[in-house]
Amino acid sequence: MKATVLVDNNTIIDRYFLGEPGLSVLVEVDGLRVLLDCGYSGVFIENARRMNIDLLHLDWLVLSHGHLDHTWGLVDLIRLYTEAGINGIDLSRPRLLAHPEALVTRLANKIPEIGSLIGQDKLARHFDMAPSREPQWLSERLVWLGEIPRKFDFEYVGPTERLLVSAEGETVPDELVDDGALACVTDQGLVVISGCSHSGVCNIVEHAREVTGQERVVDVLGGFHLLNAPEARLQATADYLGALNLESLHACHCTDLAARICLARTCPVRETGSGLVLEYPTNQ
Template identity: 55%
Template sequence: MQLTFLVDNNAMVGSQFLAEAGLSMFIEADGKRVLFDTGYSDAFLVNARRKGVDLLDLDWIALSHGHFDHTWGLDMLLRLYCESPDREVRRARLVAHPKAVETKRHRGIPEFGPLLSPDKLASYFDLELTDRPMWLTDSLAALGQIERVMDFERPATLGERLEGGEFVPDDIPDDTALACVTDAGLVVIAGCAHTGICNTVEQARRVTGVDRVRAVLGGFHLQKAGPERLGPTADYLAALDLEGLWCCHCTDLAAKIGLAAKCPVREVGSGLTLTF
Protein backbone atom coordinates (compact mmCIF):
# COMPACT_ATOMS: atom_id res chain seq x y z
CA MET A 1 0.00 0.00 0.00
CA GLN A 2 1.14 3.52 -0.79
CA LEU A 3 -0.45 6.53 0.90
CA THR A 4 -0.01 10.24 0.15
CA PHE A 5 -1.22 13.08 2.35
CA LEU A 6 -2.80 15.31 -0.29
CA VAL A 7 -3.58 17.98 2.28
CA ASP A 8 -3.02 18.45 6.00
CA ASN A 9 -2.87 21.37 8.43
CA ASN A 10 0.89 21.47 7.84
CA ALA A 11 3.19 21.22 4.84
CA MET A 12 6.57 19.49 4.91
CA VAL A 13 9.52 21.83 5.37
CA GLY A 14 11.09 22.73 2.04
CA SER A 15 8.08 21.61 0.01
CA GLN A 16 5.79 23.68 -2.18
CA PHE A 17 2.56 21.96 -1.19
CA LEU A 18 -0.49 23.78 0.14
CA ALA A 19 -1.75 23.28 3.68
CA GLU A 20 -5.14 24.01 5.22
CA ALA A 21 -7.19 23.05 8.26
CA GLY A 22 -8.46 19.90 6.57
CA LEU A 23 -7.40 16.41 5.59
CA SER A 24 -7.25 14.37 2.40
CA MET A 25 -5.27 11.27 1.47
CA PHE A 26 -4.74 9.25 -1.70
CA ILE A 27 -4.22 5.51 -1.27
CA GLU A 28 -3.19 2.83 -3.75
CA ALA A 29 -3.74 -0.76 -2.67
CA ASP A 30 -4.20 -3.98 -4.64
CA GLY A 31 -4.35 -2.05 -7.91
CA LYS A 32 -7.21 0.15 -6.65
CA ARG A 33 -7.15 3.94 -6.24
CA VAL A 34 -8.86 5.40 -3.18
CA LEU A 35 -9.43 9.04 -2.18
CA PHE A 36 -9.95 9.31 1.58
CA ASP A 37 -11.59 12.65 2.42
CA THR A 38 -11.29 15.81 0.36
CA GLY A 39 -10.31 18.60 2.72
CA TYR A 40 -11.99 22.00 2.80
CA SER A 41 -11.08 23.62 -0.54
CA ASP A 42 -9.32 22.81 -3.80
CA ALA A 43 -5.94 22.51 -2.05
CA PHE A 44 -6.01 18.71 -2.35
CA LEU A 45 -6.50 19.06 -6.11
CA VAL A 46 -3.57 21.46 -6.44
CA ASN A 47 -1.32 19.16 -4.43
CA ALA A 48 -2.52 16.09 -6.34
CA ARG A 49 -1.44 17.71 -9.62
CA ARG A 50 1.96 18.49 -8.12
CA LYS A 51 2.30 14.86 -6.99
CA GLY A 52 1.16 13.51 -10.35
CA VAL A 53 -1.99 11.95 -8.86
CA ASP A 54 -4.88 11.70 -11.35
CA LEU A 55 -8.12 12.23 -9.43
CA LEU A 56 -10.22 11.67 -12.55
CA ASP A 57 -9.29 7.99 -12.25
CA LEU A 58 -10.59 6.71 -8.90
CA ASP A 59 -12.12 3.43 -7.82
CA TRP A 60 -13.33 4.64 -4.42
CA ILE A 61 -13.99 7.79 -2.45
CA ALA A 62 -14.26 7.15 1.29
CA LEU A 63 -15.44 9.76 3.78
CA SER A 64 -14.30 9.57 7.39
CA HIS A 65 -17.29 11.64 8.58
CA GLY A 66 -19.49 14.50 7.49
CA HIS A 67 -17.66 17.64 8.64
CA PHE A 68 -16.81 20.47 6.27
CA ASP A 69 -13.02 20.15 6.62
CA HIS A 70 -13.24 16.62 5.20
CA THR A 71 -16.07 16.94 2.65
CA TRP A 72 -16.25 20.41 1.13
CA GLY A 73 -13.55 19.52 -1.37
CA LEU A 74 -16.12 17.26 -3.04
CA ASP A 75 -17.53 20.41 -4.64
CA MET A 76 -14.13 21.14 -6.17
CA LEU A 77 -13.75 17.56 -7.36
CA LEU A 78 -17.07 17.71 -9.19
CA ARG A 79 -16.03 21.00 -10.73
CA LEU A 80 -12.88 19.26 -12.00
CA TYR A 81 -15.08 16.53 -13.47
CA CYS A 82 -17.24 19.09 -15.25
CA GLU A 83 -14.22 21.01 -16.54
CA SER A 84 -12.67 17.90 -18.09
CA PRO A 85 -15.03 17.10 -21.00
CA ASP A 86 -12.23 15.62 -23.09
CA ARG A 87 -11.27 13.10 -20.43
CA GLU A 88 -13.01 9.89 -19.52
CA VAL A 89 -13.87 10.20 -15.85
CA ARG A 90 -14.23 6.91 -14.05
CA ARG A 91 -17.46 6.68 -12.02
CA ALA A 92 -16.13 5.97 -8.55
CA ARG A 93 -18.00 4.35 -5.67
CA LEU A 94 -18.43 6.58 -2.63
CA VAL A 95 -18.64 4.96 0.79
CA ALA A 96 -19.75 6.80 3.92
CA HIS A 97 -21.93 6.38 6.99
CA PRO A 98 -25.54 7.41 6.21
CA LYS A 99 -25.36 10.20 8.78
CA ALA A 100 -22.25 11.64 7.12
CA VAL A 101 -24.40 13.23 4.42
CA GLU A 102 -26.90 14.87 6.78
CA THR A 103 -27.14 18.59 7.44
CA LYS A 104 -25.04 19.74 10.41
CA ARG A 105 -24.54 23.06 12.16
CA HIS A 106 -22.14 24.38 14.78
CA ARG A 107 -21.72 27.71 16.61
CA GLY A 108 -23.95 29.62 14.26
CA ILE A 109 -22.44 28.14 11.09
CA PRO A 110 -25.56 27.21 9.08
CA GLU A 111 -23.85 24.28 7.31
CA PHE A 112 -21.08 22.43 9.13
CA GLY A 113 -21.54 19.28 7.06
CA PRO A 114 -21.26 18.46 3.34
CA LEU A 115 -22.68 20.96 0.87
CA LEU A 116 -23.84 18.31 -1.61
CA SER A 117 -27.04 16.34 -1.07
CA PRO A 118 -27.12 12.55 -1.48
CA ASP A 119 -29.14 13.01 -4.69
CA LYS A 120 -26.48 15.28 -6.16
CA LEU A 121 -23.69 12.92 -5.10
CA ALA A 122 -25.56 10.01 -6.68
CA SER A 123 -25.44 11.84 -10.00
CA TYR A 124 -21.67 11.40 -10.07
CA PHE A 125 -20.87 8.45 -7.80
CA ASP A 126 -22.28 5.05 -6.92
CA LEU A 127 -23.24 5.62 -3.29
CA GLU A 128 -22.56 3.03 -0.60
CA LEU A 129 -24.13 4.61 2.48
CA THR A 130 -23.70 2.09 5.27
CA ASP A 131 -22.77 1.84 8.94
CA ARG A 132 -21.30 -1.62 8.32
CA PRO A 133 -17.65 -2.42 7.55
CA MET A 134 -16.83 -2.85 3.88
CA TRP A 135 -13.75 -4.12 2.07
CA LEU A 136 -12.68 -1.65 -0.63
CA THR A 137 -9.84 -3.87 -1.86
CA ASP A 138 -8.47 -7.26 -0.87
CA SER A 139 -6.45 -5.61 1.93
CA LEU A 140 -8.13 -2.23 2.61
CA ALA A 141 -11.29 -2.02 4.71
CA ALA A 142 -13.66 0.80 5.64
CA LEU A 143 -14.42 0.20 9.32
CA GLY A 144 -18.08 1.20 9.52
CA GLN A 145 -19.57 2.72 12.69
CA ILE A 146 -16.93 2.48 15.39
CA GLU A 147 -17.82 0.76 18.64
CA ARG A 148 -16.93 2.84 21.70
CA VAL A 149 -15.25 0.51 24.18
CA MET A 150 -12.54 2.61 25.89
CA ASP A 151 -13.72 4.23 29.10
CA PHE A 152 -11.23 7.11 28.69
CA GLU A 153 -12.56 7.94 25.21
CA ARG A 154 -16.00 9.07 26.26
CA PRO A 155 -18.58 10.20 23.68
CA ALA A 156 -18.67 13.95 23.13
CA THR A 157 -20.95 16.11 21.01
CA LEU A 158 -19.86 18.69 18.45
CA GLY A 159 -22.62 20.85 17.07
CA GLU A 160 -25.94 19.45 15.93
CA ARG A 161 -27.20 17.27 13.09
CA LEU A 162 -30.57 17.25 11.39
CA GLU A 163 -32.43 14.05 12.21
CA GLY A 164 -36.11 13.40 11.62
CA GLY A 165 -36.71 17.05 10.79
CA GLU A 166 -35.17 18.29 14.04
CA PHE A 167 -31.68 19.28 15.12
CA VAL A 168 -30.22 17.02 17.81
CA PRO A 169 -26.82 17.12 19.57
CA ASP A 170 -24.31 15.44 17.27
CA ASP A 171 -22.22 12.74 18.93
CA ILE A 172 -20.80 11.97 15.47
CA PRO A 173 -21.87 8.35 14.95
CA ASP A 174 -20.70 8.72 11.35
CA ASP A 175 -17.02 8.86 12.41
CA THR A 176 -15.10 6.01 10.77
CA ALA A 177 -11.68 5.11 9.39
CA LEU A 178 -9.77 2.72 7.14
CA ALA A 179 -7.41 -0.15 7.91
CA CYS A 180 -4.97 -1.91 5.59
CA VAL A 181 -3.75 -5.44 6.22
CA THR A 182 -0.05 -5.81 5.38
CA ASP A 183 2.38 -8.68 5.89
CA ALA A 184 3.77 -6.94 8.99
CA GLY A 185 0.41 -6.01 10.52
CA LEU A 186 -2.30 -3.38 10.33
CA VAL A 187 -1.98 0.20 9.17
CA VAL A 188 -4.85 2.16 10.74
CA ILE A 189 -5.83 5.31 8.83
CA ALA A 190 -8.00 7.80 10.74
CA GLY A 191 -9.72 10.91 9.45
CA CYS A 192 -10.51 12.71 12.71
CA ALA A 193 -11.07 9.87 15.21
CA HIS A 194 -13.91 11.69 16.97
CA THR A 195 -14.76 8.35 18.58
CA GLY A 196 -11.18 8.07 19.86
CA ILE A 197 -8.07 6.77 18.16
CA CYS A 198 -7.86 3.78 20.53
CA ASN A 199 -11.49 2.84 19.82
CA THR A 200 -10.59 3.15 16.14
CA VAL A 201 -7.64 0.77 16.44
CA GLU A 202 -9.78 -1.76 18.31
CA GLN A 203 -12.43 -1.54 15.57
CA ALA A 204 -9.75 -2.19 12.96
CA ARG A 205 -8.66 -5.31 14.84
CA ARG A 206 -12.22 -6.61 15.05
CA VAL A 207 -13.05 -5.93 11.40
CA THR A 208 -9.86 -7.40 9.95
CA GLY A 209 -9.20 -10.15 12.48
CA VAL A 210 -5.57 -8.98 12.67
CA ASP A 211 -4.20 -8.14 16.11
CA ARG A 212 -0.75 -6.80 15.22
CA VAL A 213 -0.73 -3.05 14.45
CA ARG A 214 2.36 -1.65 12.76
CA ALA A 215 1.34 2.00 12.16
CA VAL A 216 -1.40 4.47 13.04
CA LEU A 217 -1.86 7.70 11.13
CA GLY A 218 -4.26 10.58 10.54
CA GLY A 219 -6.21 12.94 12.77
CA PHE A 220 -6.59 11.87 16.40
CA HIS A 221 -8.91 14.67 17.61
CA LEU A 222 -6.68 15.40 20.58
CA GLN A 223 -7.16 19.12 21.11
CA LYS A 224 -6.77 20.50 24.62
CA ALA A 225 -6.88 16.91 25.85
CA GLY A 226 -6.47 16.60 29.61
CA PRO A 227 -4.15 14.07 31.28
CA GLU A 228 -7.10 11.76 31.93
CA ARG A 229 -7.45 11.34 28.14
CA LEU A 230 -3.93 11.88 26.83
CA GLY A 231 -2.16 9.64 29.34
CA PRO A 232 -4.16 6.45 28.69
CA THR A 233 -4.09 7.16 24.95
CA ALA A 234 -0.29 7.38 24.94
CA ASP A 235 -0.03 4.23 27.07
CA TYR A 236 -2.34 2.28 24.76
CA LEU A 237 -0.49 3.35 21.61
CA ALA A 238 2.91 2.73 23.20
CA ALA A 239 1.85 -0.83 24.06
CA LEU A 240 1.27 -1.51 20.36
CA ASP A 241 5.05 -1.25 19.71
CA LEU A 242 4.43 0.69 16.51
CA GLU A 243 6.84 1.31 13.64
CA GLY A 244 5.49 4.85 13.47
CA LEU A 245 2.75 7.17 14.64
CA TRP A 246 1.88 9.81 12.05
CA CYS A 247 -0.56 12.02 14.00
CA CYS A 248 -1.76 15.16 12.24
CA HIS A 249 -4.71 17.43 11.41
CA CYS A 250 -6.76 17.69 14.62
CA THR A 251 -3.92 16.70 16.97
CA ASP A 252 -2.51 19.76 18.74
CA LEU A 253 1.12 20.41 19.65
CA ALA A 254 0.69 19.51 23.32
CA ALA A 255 -0.81 16.14 22.33
CA LYS A 256 2.01 15.42 19.89
CA ILE A 257 4.58 16.20 22.58
CA GLY A 258 2.76 13.97 25.06
CA LEU A 259 2.52 11.11 22.57
CA ALA A 260 6.14 11.52 21.49
CA ALA A 261 7.29 10.89 25.06
CA LYS A 262 6.15 7.27 24.69
CA CYS A 263 5.54 6.62 20.98
CA PRO A 264 7.53 6.90 17.71
CA VAL A 265 5.82 10.09 16.47
CA ARG A 266 6.79 11.00 12.89
CA GLU A 267 6.51 14.27 10.99
CA VAL A 268 3.48 14.69 8.72
CA GLY A 269 2.53 17.29 6.12
CA SER A 270 0.92 17.85 2.75
CA GLY A 271 2.78 15.93 0.07
CA LEU A 272 4.22 13.22 2.33
CA THR A 273 4.11 9.73 0.76
CA LEU A 274 4.42 6.57 2.83
CA THR A 275 4.80 3.00 1.59
CA PHE A 276 3.87 -0.02 3.69
Protein backbone atom coordinates in the same frame (compact mmCIF):
# COMPACT_ATOMS: atom_id res chain seq x y z
CA MET B 1 0.21 -0.25 -0.02
CA LYS B 2 0.94 3.40 -0.71
CA ALA B 3 -0.58 6.32 1.21
CA THR B 4 -0.12 9.90 -0.02
CA VAL B 5 -1.19 12.83 2.13
CA LEU B 6 -2.74 15.24 -0.38
CA VAL B 7 -3.61 17.85 2.22
CA ASP B 8 -3.08 18.37 5.94
CA ASN B 9 -2.86 21.33 8.31
CA ASN B 10 0.93 21.12 7.97
CA THR B 11 3.24 20.59 5.02
CA ILE B 12 6.42 18.56 4.72
CA ILE B 13 9.45 20.77 5.41
CA ASP B 14 11.32 21.98 2.32
CA ARG B 15 8.65 20.68 -0.07
CA TYR B 16 6.44 23.10 -1.96
CA PHE B 17 2.92 21.96 -1.19
CA LEU B 18 -0.06 23.75 0.30
CA GLY B 19 -1.73 23.16 3.65
CA GLU B 20 -5.12 23.94 5.15
CA PRO B 21 -7.16 22.84 8.18
CA GLY B 22 -8.41 19.67 6.51
CA LEU B 23 -7.33 16.21 5.46
CA SER B 24 -7.21 14.14 2.27
CA VAL B 25 -5.25 10.92 1.74
CA LEU B 26 -4.90 8.82 -1.41
CA VAL B 27 -4.56 5.08 -0.69
CA GLU B 28 -3.36 2.70 -3.41
CA VAL B 29 -3.45 -1.06 -2.86
CA ASP B 30 -4.49 -4.22 -4.71
CA GLY B 31 -4.84 -2.24 -7.94
CA LEU B 32 -7.37 0.14 -6.34
CA ARG B 33 -7.13 3.91 -5.92
CA VAL B 34 -9.08 5.10 -2.88
CA LEU B 35 -9.41 8.75 -1.87
CA LEU B 36 -10.14 9.27 1.82
CA ASP B 37 -11.73 12.72 2.30
CA CYS B 38 -11.43 15.89 0.23
CA GLY B 39 -10.26 18.48 2.72
CA TYR B 40 -11.84 21.94 3.03
CA SER B 41 -11.23 23.27 -0.48
CA GLY B 42 -9.50 22.44 -3.75
CA VAL B 43 -6.04 22.46 -2.18
CA PHE B 44 -5.84 18.64 -2.34
CA ILE B 45 -6.35 18.84 -6.12
CA GLU B 46 -3.58 21.42 -6.50
CA ASN B 47 -1.19 19.31 -4.41
CA ALA B 48 -2.11 16.22 -6.46
CA ARG B 49 -1.26 18.18 -9.61
CA ARG B 50 2.12 19.15 -8.16
CA MET B 51 2.80 15.47 -7.41
CA ASN B 52 1.58 14.39 -10.86
CA ILE B 53 -1.25 12.37 -9.30
CA ASP B 54 -4.32 11.62 -11.41
CA LEU B 55 -7.60 12.14 -9.52
CA LEU B 56 -9.80 11.49 -12.56
CA HIS B 57 -9.45 7.74 -12.20
CA LEU B 58 -10.46 6.81 -8.67
CA ASP B 59 -12.16 3.56 -7.73
CA TRP B 60 -13.52 4.74 -4.38
CA LEU B 61 -14.15 8.00 -2.60
CA VAL B 62 -14.50 7.39 1.13
CA LEU B 63 -15.70 10.04 3.58
CA SER B 64 -14.45 9.49 7.11
CA HIS B 65 -17.29 11.70 8.41
CA GLY B 66 -19.36 14.67 7.34
CA HIS B 67 -17.56 17.74 8.68
CA LEU B 68 -16.61 20.68 6.45
CA ASP B 69 -12.85 20.11 6.70
CA HIS B 70 -13.29 16.69 5.11
CA THR B 71 -16.18 17.21 2.68
CA TRP B 72 -16.22 20.76 1.32
CA GLY B 73 -13.53 19.84 -1.20
CA LEU B 74 -16.21 17.69 -2.85
CA VAL B 75 -17.33 20.83 -4.67
CA ASP B 76 -13.90 21.18 -6.27
CA LEU B 77 -13.66 17.48 -7.09
CA ILE B 78 -17.01 17.63 -8.88
CA ARG B 79 -15.84 20.74 -10.73
CA LEU B 80 -12.71 18.83 -11.80
CA TYR B 81 -14.82 15.95 -13.11
CA THR B 82 -17.33 18.24 -14.81
CA GLU B 83 -14.66 20.21 -16.64
CA ALA B 84 -12.97 16.98 -17.73
CA GLY B 85 -16.28 15.76 -19.13
CA ILE B 86 -16.89 19.03 -20.98
CA ASN B 87 -13.42 18.81 -22.53
CA GLY B 88 -13.79 15.16 -23.54
CA ILE B 89 -11.13 13.92 -21.10
CA ASP B 90 -11.49 10.32 -19.97
CA LEU B 91 -12.52 9.87 -16.33
CA SER B 92 -13.99 7.21 -14.08
CA ARG B 93 -17.10 7.26 -11.89
CA PRO B 94 -15.98 6.40 -8.35
CA ARG B 95 -18.13 4.72 -5.76
CA LEU B 96 -18.76 6.93 -2.72
CA LEU B 97 -18.65 5.13 0.61
CA ALA B 98 -19.67 6.77 3.87
CA HIS B 99 -21.83 6.25 6.92
CA PRO B 100 -25.50 7.09 6.14
CA GLU B 101 -25.34 10.08 8.52
CA ALA B 102 -22.24 11.57 6.91
CA LEU B 103 -24.21 13.77 4.49
CA VAL B 104 -26.86 15.24 6.80
CA THR B 105 -27.06 18.92 7.72
CA ARG B 106 -24.90 19.84 10.73
CA LEU B 107 -25.01 22.97 12.86
CA ALA B 108 -22.68 24.56 15.40
CA ASN B 109 -23.63 27.58 17.52
CA LYS B 110 -24.93 30.15 15.02
CA ILE B 111 -23.22 28.57 12.00
CA PRO B 112 -25.98 27.19 9.74
CA GLU B 113 -23.89 24.45 8.07
CA ILE B 114 -20.67 22.69 9.11
CA GLY B 115 -21.50 19.49 7.22
CA SER B 116 -21.39 18.63 3.54
CA LEU B 117 -22.45 21.41 1.17
CA ILE B 118 -23.85 18.81 -1.24
CA GLY B 119 -26.58 16.36 -0.33
CA GLN B 120 -26.86 12.71 -1.26
CA ASP B 121 -29.25 13.26 -4.18
CA LYS B 122 -26.90 15.56 -6.05
CA LEU B 123 -23.81 13.53 -5.17
CA ALA B 124 -25.53 10.51 -6.72
CA ARG B 125 -25.32 12.30 -10.09
CA HIS B 126 -21.52 12.10 -9.92
CA PHE B 127 -20.78 9.02 -7.81
CA ASP B 128 -22.24 5.57 -7.26
CA MET B 129 -23.47 5.90 -3.70
CA ALA B 130 -22.62 3.10 -1.26
CA PRO B 131 -23.65 4.15 2.27
CA SER B 132 -22.87 1.65 5.01
CA ARG B 133 -22.87 1.44 8.80
CA GLU B 134 -21.11 -1.92 8.60
CA PRO B 135 -17.48 -2.71 7.70
CA GLN B 136 -16.93 -3.08 3.95
CA TRP B 137 -13.92 -4.75 2.38
CA LEU B 138 -12.85 -2.71 -0.64
CA SER B 139 -10.16 -5.20 -1.63
CA GLU B 140 -8.46 -8.26 -0.18
CA ARG B 141 -6.42 -6.04 2.14
CA LEU B 142 -8.29 -2.75 2.55
CA VAL B 143 -11.40 -2.35 4.70
CA TRP B 144 -13.74 0.50 5.62
CA LEU B 145 -14.41 0.01 9.32
CA GLY B 146 -17.98 1.32 9.38
CA GLU B 147 -19.48 2.63 12.61
CA ILE B 148 -16.94 2.46 15.44
CA PRO B 149 -17.99 0.96 18.79
CA ARG B 150 -17.16 3.32 21.67
CA LYS B 151 -15.28 0.99 24.03
CA PHE B 152 -12.87 3.17 26.00
CA ASP B 153 -14.44 5.51 28.54
CA PHE B 154 -11.49 7.91 28.47
CA GLU B 155 -12.26 8.73 24.82
CA TYR B 156 -15.86 9.76 25.47
CA VAL B 157 -16.19 13.52 25.01
CA GLY B 158 -19.84 13.99 25.93
CA PRO B 159 -22.43 16.38 24.47
CA THR B 160 -21.13 19.42 22.56
CA GLU B 161 -22.75 22.42 20.92
CA ARG B 162 -22.86 20.54 17.62
CA LEU B 163 -26.24 19.47 16.28
CA LEU B 164 -27.45 17.57 13.26
CA VAL B 165 -30.72 17.45 11.36
CA SER B 166 -31.91 13.84 11.26
CA ALA B 167 -33.55 12.13 8.29
CA GLU B 168 -36.88 12.81 10.01
CA GLY B 169 -36.10 16.55 10.08
CA GLU B 170 -35.44 16.74 13.83
CA THR B 171 -32.53 18.74 15.24
CA VAL B 172 -30.71 16.50 17.69
CA PRO B 173 -27.32 16.40 19.45
CA ASP B 174 -24.58 15.24 17.10
CA GLU B 175 -22.85 12.17 18.57
CA LEU B 176 -20.75 11.82 15.39
CA VAL B 177 -21.63 8.17 14.95
CA ASP B 178 -20.59 8.57 11.28
CA ASP B 179 -16.91 8.91 12.18
CA GLY B 180 -15.00 5.99 10.64
CA ALA B 181 -11.64 5.00 9.17
CA LEU B 182 -9.77 2.66 6.83
CA ALA B 183 -7.48 -0.22 7.76
CA CYS B 184 -5.05 -2.07 5.50
CA VAL B 185 -3.52 -5.48 6.18
CA THR B 186 0.12 -5.17 5.10
CA ASP B 187 2.82 -7.83 5.25
CA GLN B 188 4.07 -6.38 8.55
CA GLY B 189 0.70 -5.75 10.17
CA LEU B 190 -2.17 -3.28 10.21
CA VAL B 191 -1.99 0.30 8.98
CA VAL B 192 -4.94 2.36 10.23
CA ILE B 193 -5.90 5.61 8.45
CA SER B 194 -8.35 7.90 10.22
CA GLY B 195 -9.94 11.20 9.32
CA CYS B 196 -10.53 12.94 12.65
CA SER B 197 -11.04 10.10 15.15
CA HIS B 198 -14.07 11.71 16.77
CA SER B 199 -14.96 8.17 17.80
CA GLY B 200 -11.56 7.89 19.53
CA VAL B 201 -8.32 6.75 17.93
CA CYS B 202 -7.97 3.89 20.41
CA ASN B 203 -11.53 2.77 19.69
CA ILE B 204 -10.75 2.88 15.97
CA VAL B 205 -7.56 0.83 16.29
CA GLU B 206 -9.23 -1.74 18.54
CA HIS B 207 -12.13 -2.09 16.07
CA ALA B 208 -9.67 -2.45 13.18
CA ARG B 209 -7.99 -5.33 14.97
CA GLU B 210 -11.34 -7.03 15.57
CA VAL B 211 -12.61 -6.55 12.00
CA THR B 212 -9.40 -7.76 10.35
CA GLY B 213 -8.39 -10.40 12.89
CA GLN B 214 -4.92 -8.83 12.95
CA GLU B 215 -3.30 -8.09 16.30
CA ARG B 216 -0.14 -6.39 15.04
CA VAL B 217 -0.46 -2.67 14.23
CA VAL B 218 2.52 -1.01 12.55
CA ASP B 219 1.26 2.53 11.91
CA VAL B 220 -1.65 4.87 12.56
CA LEU B 221 -2.00 7.83 10.19
CA GLY B 222 -4.51 10.66 10.47
CA GLY B 223 -6.22 13.11 12.78
CA PHE B 224 -6.63 11.99 16.39
CA HIS B 225 -8.87 14.89 17.49
CA LEU B 226 -6.69 15.67 20.46
CA LEU B 227 -7.17 19.44 20.75
CA ASN B 228 -6.83 20.83 24.27
CA ALA B 229 -7.47 17.30 25.49
CA PRO B 230 -7.40 16.66 29.25
CA GLU B 231 -4.12 15.29 30.56
CA ALA B 232 -5.83 12.08 31.68
CA ARG B 233 -7.10 11.38 28.16
CA LEU B 234 -3.74 12.20 26.59
CA GLN B 235 -1.93 9.87 28.94
CA ALA B 236 -4.43 7.03 28.49
CA THR B 237 -4.17 7.42 24.70
CA ALA B 238 -0.38 7.44 24.84
CA ASP B 239 -0.39 4.36 27.07
CA TYR B 240 -2.69 2.41 24.72
CA LEU B 241 -0.80 3.34 21.55
CA GLY B 242 2.57 2.86 23.23
CA ALA B 243 1.63 -0.70 24.22
CA LEU B 244 1.11 -1.53 20.52
CA ASN B 245 4.87 -1.20 19.84
CA LEU B 246 4.18 0.67 16.60
CA GLU B 247 6.87 1.13 13.99
CA SER B 248 5.65 4.69 13.42
CA LEU B 249 2.83 7.04 14.37
CA HIS B 250 1.72 9.75 11.94
CA ALA B 251 -0.54 11.96 14.04
CA CYS B 252 -1.69 15.00 12.07
CA HIS B 253 -4.60 17.33 11.22
CA CYS B 254 -6.57 17.81 14.48
CA THR B 255 -3.78 16.72 16.85
CA ASP B 256 -2.17 19.66 18.63
CA LEU B 257 1.44 20.10 19.74
CA ALA B 258 0.80 19.18 23.37
CA ALA B 259 -0.78 15.91 22.25
CA ARG B 260 2.10 15.06 19.93
CA ILE B 261 4.63 15.75 22.66
CA CYS B 262 2.72 13.47 25.01
CA LEU B 263 2.40 10.74 22.37
CA ALA B 264 6.09 11.01 21.53
CA ARG B 265 6.98 9.86 25.04
CA THR B 266 5.63 6.38 24.30
CA CYS B 267 5.32 6.22 20.49
CA PRO B 268 7.58 6.76 17.45
CA VAL B 269 5.88 9.97 16.28
CA ARG B 270 6.91 10.97 12.76
CA GLU B 271 6.59 14.21 10.81
CA THR B 272 3.38 14.36 8.79
CA GLY B 273 1.93 16.87 6.33
CA SER B 274 0.89 17.63 2.78
CA GLY B 275 3.19 15.79 0.38
CA LEU B 276 4.04 12.88 2.66
CA VAL B 277 4.25 9.53 0.85
CA LEU B 278 4.31 6.29 2.85
CA GLU B 279 4.74 2.79 1.46
CA TYR B 280 4.15 -0.54 3.20
CA PRO B 281 4.98 -3.97 1.72
CA THR B 282 1.99 -5.99 0.48
CA ASN B 283 3.71 -8.71 -1.53
CA GLN B 284 2.88 -11.80 0.53
